[in-house]
Amino acid sequence: MTPHQTLAAARKLGITIQVADGKLRLTPATAVDPNLKDAVLANKPTIIKLLAGPSLGSDGLPLEQCCACGSPSWWQLKEAPRWVCAHCEPRPEPFLGRSVVLPVAYGRSID
Secondary structure, rough: OOHHHHHHHHHOOOEEEEEEEEEEEEEOHHHHHHHHHHHHHHHHHHHHHHOOOOOOOOOOOOOOOOOOOOOEEEEEEOEEEEEEEOOOOOOOOOOOOOEEOOOOOOOOOOO
């Protein structure tokens, strides 16, 4: 399984994968089957990189879509300056923070 497939499989099972202190935290841990566990371990460095968040502009706003899922939507809590992908980790409710949706360039050629 590729890192992207691993993240998709976790989402399909309702499992949230977060990076905390350089470690991956899967919640709920009881929902992780042996195949997913093996895939997470095999792809751990890449998954951490994918979930690290976007590059930021001089204004502190994300410059790119999510590397894990391609979503252009990000949110940030007031007390936590980290930008979080709105697709990979839905916003908590009630939400006190800010969000941004980046413009998506369609029809671009990727070489």
